[in-house]
Amino acid sequence: MTTPWKWLRRRRERQAEWQDELDSHLAMREEWDRAAGLPADQARLAAQRQFGNRLLTLEDVRAVHVRRWLDDLVQDARLAVRGFRKSPTLAVVASATIAVGVGASTAIFGVVDPLLFRSLPYPNDHQLVSVGYFGPVDNNEFNVVSSYLDWRREKTVFQAMTSMRPESQCDLLAGETPLRITCQSVEANFLRTLGLTPAMGRDFTRDDDQPHAPPVALISFALWQSRYGGDARVLGRSVTVDEQPVKVVGVLPKGFEMPQLGEADILTPERLDATRPRAANSSAPLRTFARLREGVSIEQARAAMLPLFRETLQLDVPKELRSEARLVVRSLRDRQIHEVKLASWMLFGAVLALLLLVCANVANILLAQAAARRRELAVRAAIGAGRGRLVRQMLTESLVLALAGGLAGCGIAWALMRALVEMAPDGLLRAGRTGVDARVLLFALAASVAAALLFGMAPALERPRAEALAGARVAGTARTLFRRLLVAAQVAISLVLLTGASLFLRSFWKLQSEPLGFRTEHVVTASFTLRQQRYRPQQAQSAFFHELEARLKSIPGGGTFALSDSIPPRGSMGRPYSNLRIAGHPPVAANGGMVDFRWVTPGYFRVMAIPIVAGRGFEEGERASGESPIVLSVTLARRLFGNENPVGQQLDLTADGHWHPIVGVAADTRNSGLTETDPEYYRLRMDNSAPPRAAVALFRTSLAPATLARWIRKEVAEVDPSLPVTVEAMEQRVGRFREQPRFVATLVALFAAFGVLLAAVGLYGVLSFLVAQQTQEIGVRMALGARPRDIAARIQAYAGVWTGVGVAAGAACSLAVTRMAKGLLFGVTPGDPLSLLAAIAVLALTAVVAAWIPSRRAARVDPMVALRYE
Amino acid sequence: MRRSDNLQGTLELLILKSLEHQANHGFGITLHVQTVSDGLLHVEEGSLYPALHRMEKDKLIKGEWRVTESGRKARLYSLTAAGRKRLAEAESSWTSVAKGVRKLLRFA
Numbered sequence: 001m002t003t004p005w006k007w008l009r010r011r012r013e014r015q016a017e018w019q020d021e022l023d024s025h026l027a028m029r030e031e032w033d034r035a036a037g038l039p040a041d042q043a044r045l046a047a048q049r050q051f052g053n054r055l056l057t058l059e060d061v062r063a064v065h066v067r068r069w070l071d072d073l074v075q076d077a078r079l080a081v082r083g084f085r086k087s088p089t090l091a092v093v094a095s096a097t098i099a100v101g102v103g104a105s106t107a108i109f110g111v112v113d114p115l116l117f118r119s120l121p122y123p124n125d126h127q128l129v130s131v132g133y134f135g136p137v138d139n140n141e142f143n144v145v146s147s148y149l150d151w152r153r154e155k156t157v158f159q160a161m162t163s164m165r166p167e168s169q170c171d172l173l174a175g176e177t178p179l180r181i182t183c184q185s186v187e188a189n190f191l192r193t194l195g196l197t198p199a200m201g202r203d204f205t206r207d208d209d210q211p212h213a214p215p216v217a218l219i220s221f222a223l224w225q226s227r228y229g230g231d232a233r234v235l236g237r238s239v240t241v242d243e244q245p246v247k248v249v250g251v252l253p254k255g256f257e258m259p260q261l262g263e264a265d266i267l268t269p270e271r272l273d274a275t276r277p278r279a280a281n282s283s284a285p286l287r288t289f290a291r292l293r294e295g296v297s298i299e300q301a302r303a304a305m306l307p308l309f310r311e312t313l314q315l316d317v318p319k320e321l322r323s324e325a326r327l328v329v330r331s332l333r334d335r336q337i338h339e340v341k342l343a344s345w346m347l348f349g350a351v352l353a354l355l356l357l358v359c360a361n362v363a364n365i366l367l368a369q370a371a372a373r374r375r376e377l378a379v380r381a382a383i384g385a386g387r388g389r390l391v392r393q394m395l396t397e398s399l400v401l402a403l404a405g406g407l408a409g410c411g412i413a414w415a416l417m418r419a420l421v422e423m424a425p426d427g428l429l430r431a432g433r434t435g436v437d438a439r440v441l442l443f444a445l446a447a448s449v450a451a452a453l454l455f456g457m458a459p460a461l462e463r464p465r466a467e468a469l470a471g472a473r474v475a476g477t478a479r480t481l482f483r484r485l486l487v488a489a490q491v492a493i494s495l496v497l498l499t500g501a502s503l504f505l506r507s508f509w510k511l512q513s514e515p516l517g518f519r520t521e522h523v524v525t526a527s528f529t530l531r532q533q534r535y536r537p538q539q540a541q542s543a544f545f546h547e548l549e550a551r552l553k554s555i556p557g558g559g560t561f562a563l564s565d566s567i568p569p570r571g572s573m574g575r576p577y578s579n580l581r582i583a584g585h586p587p588v589a590a591n592g593g594m595v596d597f598r599w600v601t602p603g604y605f606r607v608m609a610i611p612i613v614a615g616r617g618f619e620e621g622e623r624a625s626g627e628s629p630i631v632l633s634v635t636l637a638r639r640l641f642g643n644e645n646p647v648g649q650q651l652d653l654t655a656d657g658h659w660h661p662i663v664g665v666a667a668d669t670r671n672s673g674l675t676e677t678d679p680e681y682y683r684l685r686m687d688n689s690a691p692p693r694a695a696v697a698l699f700r701t702s703l704a705p706a707t708l709a710r711w712i713r714k715e716v717a718e719v720d721p722s723l724p725v726t727v728e729a730m731e732q733r734v735g736r737f738r739e740q741p742r743f744v745a746t747l748v749a750l751f752a753a754f755g756v757l758l759a760a761v762g763l764y765g766v767l768s769f770l771v772a773q774q775t776q777e778i779g780v781r782m783a784l785g786a787r788p789r790d791i792a793a794r795i796q797a798y799a800g801v802w803t804g805v806g807v808a809a810g811a812a813c814s815l816a817v818t819r820m821a822k823g824l825l826f827g828v829t830p831g832d833p834l835s836l837l838a839a840i841a842v843l844a845l846t847a848v849v850a851a852w853i854p855s856r857r858a859a860r861v862d863p864m865v866a867l868r869y870e
Numbered sequence: 871m872r873r874s875d876n877l878q879g880t881l882e883l884l885i886l887k888s889l890e891h892q893a894n895h896g897f898g899i900t901l902h903v904q905t906v907s908d909g910l911l912h913v914e915e916g917s918l919y920p921a922l923h924r925m926e927k928d929k930l931i932k933g934e935w936r937v938t939e940s941g942r943k944a945r946l947y948s949l950t951a952a953g954r955k956r957l958a959e960a961e962s963s964w965t966s967v968a969k970g971v972r973k974l975l976r977f978a
Contacts, residue, residue: 018923021896021945025915028897028942051915060920068927 018061022054072389076396083373083397090369091401094362098405098451100754101358103412106444108351108747110417111424112344113439115337121257122332123195127292128259129301130335131161133313134328135321140260140335141328142166143288146281147312149274151288154308157301161290162186162193164258165270171531171722172227172266173240180724181223181265183241184258188269191218191252193291194259200224201235201250208249209269215246218267221254241266242531259289261336282316289332302329321576324593342823343744349817350500353493354751355447356454357758360490363455364762366398367483368769398456399449406448410436413444423746425739458482483766484802490762491806491843492813494755498839499814500821501752503828504745506835510827511741516734517669517677518568519609522559523698523730524705525567526552526712528723530693538690544719545695546687549601551715552697558708559701562603563685565692567730568671569737575654577679582640583650583659595636596671596680597653599691604682605631605666607700615647615664618684629663629684636679637665653681674737675826698730705729744824756842759806760850767799767854771861779863788859795858799851807840814839881921882930883964884913886949886957889931893948895938896922922947930956 029047034040051057084091119125131151132141143151143163152161163186170183188209197203199221208216217239219228228234238245246268258264273281292301309327317325337344370377377390414436535541545563553561577592602618604610613634622629630651637646650659660683672678685691701708709727716725771778778791818830828835888894888902900913925931930953936946949957 018919020943022915022919024895024942024944025897025919028895028944031940031942032897032901053916057916057919060916061923064920064923064927 014065015062018058022051022057026051026054072392073396076393077400079393080397080400084401087369090365094365095401095405095408097358097361097365097758098402098448099408099412101355101451102402102406102409102444102447103416104751104754105351105355105447106409106413106440107416107420108347109443109447110413110436110440111420112348113443115340115344116348118439120332120336121255122259124291125332127159127294128194128332129290129292129298129329130259130332131288131290131301131305131329132327133309133317133325135317135325139339140287141330143286144282144316145272145284145286146278147316148286148288149272149281150312151305151308154305157293157296157304158290159293160189160193161288162190163270163272163286163288164190166285166287169529170242170266172223173243179227182263183266183268184262184264185268185270187272190267193289195291196253196256198250199253200232201248203250204267204269209271211271211273211275213269213271215241215244215268216249217241217246218250218252219248220252220256220263220265223265224251241268243534259332259335260287278315298329298331302327305329318576319578340740342821343740346500346744346821346824347747350497350748350751353497354755355451357490357493357497357755359451359454360486360493361758361762362398362401362451363458364483364486364765366401366455367458367486368765370394395452395456398452402448402452402456405451406444409448410441410444413440424743425736458486483769487759487762487766488802488806488809490759491803491847492810494752494759495807495810495839495843496814496817497748497752497755498842499810499836500818501745501749502835502838503818503821503825503830503832504741504748506832507825507828508738508741508745511674511738514670514674514827516569516674517610517667517671520730520734522702523607523700524703524708524727525730525733526697526699526709526716526725526727528695528716528725530695530720530723534720535693541690541693542688545685545691548697548716548719551719552699552712555699555708555711555715557701557703558699558711559703560603560607560699562601562607562698564598564600564604564696564698565694566598567608567696567698567733568669569674569734570671574678577639579653579655580640581652581655583652588640592639592679594678596678598680598682599685599689600682601685604698607698608669609700610669611667612664613667614645615662617664617666618682622684624687628658628660628686628689630660631664631666631682632662633666633677633680633682634668635677636681639679651681653683674734741824741826756846759843760846763799763803763847763850764854766802767795767851768857770798771795771854771858774858775861776867778858778861779865779867782861782863783867791861792855792859795855796848796851799847799855803844803847807843810843811836811840879960880964881913881917882925883957883960884911885918885921885925885947886930886953886960889947889949889953890957893934893936893946895944895946897944899947925953928952 026047029050030043033043033046038046048054120128122128130141132143133147134141148161148163152163154161165185168183168185169180172179172181186204188204188206191197191203198218201218204216204218207213219234219239224230224234234248235250237248239248240246246266252264252267256264270286290301292298305327313322313325334341381387381390417436530541530544535544549561549563552558552563555561574594574596577595578588580588580595582588598604600618602620602623605612605617612631614637615631617631618629630653632640632646632651640646640651641649646662646665649662651662652659666682668677669680670677671680683689697712699708705727712727713725716723778786781791782788814836815831820830822830884903885899888899894902896915896918900915900918903911903913922931922933926933926947929950931947932950933945933947935943938944938946
């Protein structure tokens with residue numbers, strides 16, 4: 001086989017040769033004319049004039065060769081189509097198989113491409129990093145204002161550093177109705193650091209970003225279009241954001257994406273105030289990003305930042321958390337997709353394995369067909385078709401098949417991608433960036449061509465033998481060995497897929513059946529967040545909650561009611577464990593991580609059905625009293641008190657000298673995702689307390705969520721008509737946490753099922769071929785006294801051997817591959833023997849079924865017919 | 871292409887005929903045609919070389935780099951068996967066409 005390099009070199013050499021030939025002609029003509037008496041310079045000119053356009057002639061010569069190549073190609077393609085018309089079933093099955101393989105892999109590629117491969121929507125995105133502290137308080141790295149002010153002086157590894165406050169909601173007053181939108185406060189150099197400029201108007205300046213500068217804003221392209229009709233006069237206009245007038249100075253570029261993958265309707269300057277005391281600035285959180293200098297690696301940047309990090313760690317991070325905090329510098333892409341990276345690679349890997357299976361299957365089909373065509377090929381070789389010519393013909397046939405399949409595959413990919421977008425949980429897809437485009441189509445083409453080369457190579461490399469001319473049944477051992485290996489490989493790949501699928505399914509099933517510690521059925525939630533501006537005075541806030549509670553409680557059929565600031569399975573932000581003090585006890589251990597807490601009304605434990613295991617829950621009468629009681633979770637109680645009875649003890653929560661009586665202990669809940677239980681305590685919402693502005697109203701009710709939702713909205717609107725409320729069934733809320741595992745498990749299971757089907761078809765094909773090939777031999781054996789049972793057993797044993805080889809190889813691969821999926825599994829280890837055994841059992845069963853029909857056919861061979869065969 | 875090349879296959883016939891008795895290079899072929907036809911026929915290089923390559927691809931002639939008597943490297947073409955056969959066919963068909971055309975001209 002010639003390599004592409006050799007081919008290219010030969011092509012160049014040949015072109016040079018054509019040129020040499022023309023040059024030699026010119027030289028001879030010149031010599032001739034000189035011999036006839038012309039002066040040397042005139043002779044050259046005459047020769048050139050006589051010859052005419054040398055380049056044009058060279059072009060014509062090349063065209064002769066190219067056209068010949070094209071003619072051959074067309075001839076091959078026509079031959080291929082004619083061949084397929086003779087055995088249409090084969091061609092349809094083969095291209096349908098390719099269509100599914102290419103379709104599935106293209107769809108998955110389309111989904112993971114924006115996450116894994118496509119560049120982020122910022123120029124030189126490889127230079128962008130996210131920088132910050134990483135600790136148990138947040139899933140992502142974060143920063144605080146005081147540290148950032150020190151860090152941003154670092155100029156050796158970064159071109160620029162920028163920051164934003166954590167995202168927040170705000171209300172835009174446009175006309176009469178307030179609009180709840182996403183506001184982001186960013187540093188003046190934010191867009192410039194990302195490498196972007198506004199689509200219209202100006203960027204923020206340093207002056208805009210001063211603590212008391214007149215308020216200005218950049219609005220998103222979408223907001224500009226939808227609210228202001230794309231009118232350029234929006235620049236300089238004053239809009240009302242959170243009841244404050246803000247001047248619009250610019251419009252963000254179309255399709256602008258925040259670096260942490262959020263949306264932004266409005267950007268305002270964050271106005272960090274370096275003059276505030278360090279203590280105040282160290283409690284204000286930030287997200288920080290930076291652009292690396294050209295040629296600086298992330299490791300170098302991290303090393304350069306370490307001394308600064310150590311310095312600010314001492315100044316800004318509470319003592320208890322220091323040992324758990326570390327410096328994170330990572331690429332923006334990693335920051336964006338860290339939660340879905342593994343899942344994305346897993347799906348992409350699974351679908352590529354499927355594509356490989358498809359190739360193996362089609363190769364098998366073509367090999368079977370080639371066996372039948374051996375005579376035709378031998379004839380063509382005998383009458384002078386070169387070996388290269390025959391290889392090319394076979395490859396062209398594969399290409400025709402693959403492109404037909406690939407075309408259908410694009411349709412499948414399109415449909416599948418639409419389904420995936422519907423199905424996929426938030427975050428696994430990048431909204432708006434998933435769709436069929438040039439890159440995806442190119443992938444489909446590349447996948448088809450690669451597949452064609454893969455499965456076309458096998459039959460193409462078979463050397464036609466002279467014996468085949470006679471029509472004799474040549475054993476062709478090499479080929480059948482290859483086919484058996486192909487089947488073994490198919491079995492191995494499908495075993496890997498199956499093992500993966502069974503792991504994911506088991507993990508998902510465990511996740512589904514894992515007790516949450518609370519009951520979700522018949523619970524309806526209504527969440528809302530009070531606006532900062534309107535409810536700034538604490539009295540306004542308590543008054544609002546007071547009235548709302550009274551109204552919601554009296555909704556007819558509303559059932560048991562409770563109010564909390566957050567609900568599991570998501571933890572609250574939490575506080576350091578080491579801040580807790582027990583009256584009359586030595587200080588608690590440091591490095592205890594974080595403790596979740598919630599502000600709840602007495603009904604909370606009843607609505608959530610969280611059992612009180614010691615002491616009692618809260619009582620309505622306590623809310624007016626001065627003492628603010630607390631309830632501990634079992635985990636926290638055990639950690640603080642061991643075997644001692646916590647009820648009746650006094651606890652200081654924030655080391656501020658306020659003591660709270662512990663009135664009870666509640667059972668644990670899954671409060672940190674579906675799988676983890678963090679220590680937790682509950683505080684009673686007192687009449688005079690100031691709980692967070694975010695709140696969740698809970699109802700344990702027999703009413704349908706939709707019915708209740710109308711009531712809730714009506715009641716909320718009567719207190720504050722501008723407050724948006726989200727009403728959801730608790731099950732729906734919790735279900736969101738299961739979406740990604742479900743998505744991955746469903747897809748991998750689907751791929752595995754298809755893989756097993758392909759392996760079965762492959763095994764069936766090889767065995768049928770074998771039986772057809774050995775009909776004569778079987779006849780002889782039967783004539784000599786072999787029983788049908790023996791014959792069938794022989795075929796089945798044969799199937800068993802090659803399935804066994806595949807299973808052994810597949811099991812080894814599974815153990816290696818599934819280890820990488822560890823982070824996606826819950827309650828199952830990657831080497832889980834049960835999953836592997838289940839996968840092997842499914843495959844073995846499939847193999848038995850696939851082998852049964854051909855072996856029965858073999859057993860039914862009539863010796864007389866078989867012996868007369870041919 | 872001049873008037874003499876207008877009939878399809880004529881150039882091919884000229885080339886085949888030029889190579890009948892000895893291998894020759896492109897320049898030699900143009901000289902041969904010109905000399906033997908007393909300057910009546912003339913083969914243009916722009917048509918000659920594509921034709922040579924096409925005929926080589928069709929396996930009518932075979933090209934080979936050789937050193938000529940004057941010590942120059944040139945690509946020499948010679949007839950293959952298929953080429954000889956084609957020459958015989960082309961010659962007879964040309965003769966009959968020519969004969970037919972001559973009769974027609976006389977009649978007019």
